[in-house]
Amino acid sequence: MAASRDYDHNNTNGYSSSSSNEDEYAGYPFDFLETDFQCIICTMVIRGFTELPCGHAGCKFCIEKWEKQKVACCECQESYDKTKKQESRYNDRKIKHERQARCKQHEQGCTWQGSIADYKDQHRKRCGFRNVRCRLCNQKVAHQEKEGHKLTCTHRLVNCTTCGAQYSFINKKKHEDEECKLPCDYYQYGCHEKVYKPHMERHLANLARRHIELVKSHYDRIVTELVSEKDKKITELNTTVNLQSEHIAELTTQLEVNKIPMATSSSSPTVKPAVKT
Numbered sequence: 001m002a003a004s005r006d007y008d009h010n011n012t013n014g015y016s017s018s019s020s021n022e023d024e025y026a027g028y029p030f031d032f033l034e035t036d037f038q039c040i041i042c043t044m045v046i047r048g049f050t051e052l053p054c055g056h057a058g059c060k061f062c063i064e065k066w067e068k069q070k071v072a073c074c075e076c077q078e079s080y081d082k083t084k085k086q087e088s089r090y091n092d093r094k095i096k097h098e099r100q101a102r103c104k105q106h107e108q109g110c111t112w113q114g115s116i117a118d119y120k121d122q123h124r125k126r127c128g129f130r131n132v133r134c135r136l137c138n139q140k141v142a143h144q145e146k147e148g149h150k151l152t153c154t155h156r157l158v159n160c161t162t163c164g165a166q167y168s169f170i171n172k173k174k175h176e177d178e179e180c181k182l183p184c185d186y187y188q189y190g191c192h193e194k195v196y197k198p199h200m201e202r203h204l205a206n207l208a209r210r211h212i213e214l215v216k217s218h219y220d221r222i223v224t225e226l227v228s229e230k231d232k233k234i235t236e237l238n239t240t241v242n243l244q245s246e247h248i249a250e251l252t253t254q255l256e257v258n259k260i261p262m263a264t265s266s267s268s269p270t271v272k273p274a275v276k277t
């Protein structure tokens with residue numbers, strides 16, 4: 001195989017899914033199953049078949065670029081007249097439509113084979129091994145591994161189990177050391193400070209007195225509330241008892257006015273004592 005000549009072309013080696021370089025200039029970055037139609041300059045499959053008078057051939061773009069340095073075949077060194085080289089639509093057609101190529105991602109495991117034209121029309125956008133870029137970490141990932149990558153991506157977003165904040169996984173340590181703050185253990189009693197986790201012990205030690213005061217006033221308030229609740233209840237009960245007493249007094253008065261005898265033991269039927277003989 002001829003070595004690639006002294007200028008850089010864009011042989012993307014099958015890793016490009018978005019680059020347009022491959023579409024324009026030097027050879028097609030495909031592996032043909034047969035090793036023919038290889039450009040003498042870029043060593044890839046010839047794009048724009050151009051034959052030199054010596055019989056060697058290359059890409060139209062590669063040869064024209066080479067001619068700026070030297071109008072001689074880079075393979076056999078034979079000089080030639082620029083007007084004598086020939087393009088071939090016949091060979092272009094064979095290259096694009098007839099020769100069988102492997103998928104550009106065959107090294108990653110894709111077994112698809114077909115013509116370059118079929119690759120572009122049918123396979124390029126469907127190949128499970130094509131690379132896509134992870135928007136979070138900017139790494140290239142095979143399309144079919146995208147879902148798995150989301151779970152292991154170093155830049156995935158995670159929620160802190162301590163403070164609930166969201167951070168990029170790669171910043172876990174920074175978050176824990178510099179950002180993660182916890183509410184004070186005495187939050188419910190009124191200490192509304194947020195404290196870095198490693199500083200919590202110190203906070204609790206330094207503010208012990210204030211925390212005790214907060215707890216005390218919290219319970220004082222509860223006791224006061226309970227007492228006033230109890231007083232209210234007692235007043236309510238007293239009112240009820242008074243109302244009931246008034247009612248009873250009223251009923252008693254009515255009984256006396258109407259001379260209705262009170263149900264006493266004297267009103268029960270009397271049993272005459274048996275006469276003793």
Ligand SMILES: [Zn+2]
Pocket residue numbers: 026027039040041042043044046047058059062
């Ligand atoms: Zn070429």
Ligand SMILES: [Zn+2]
Pocket residue numbers: 052054055056073074075076077078
């Ligand atoms: Zn030659």
Ligand SMILES: [Zn+2]
Pocket residue numbers: 103104105106110111112123127128129130
């Ligand atoms: Zn493929």
Ligand SMILES: [Zn+2]
Pocket residue numbers: 134135136137138139149153154155
């Ligand atoms: Zn990623």
Ligand SMILES: [Zn+2]
Pocket residue numbers: 160161162163164165175176179180181
């Ligand atoms: Zn946190």
Ligand SMILES: [Zn+2]
Pocket residue numbers: 184185186187191192193203207211
């Ligand atoms: Zn506190």
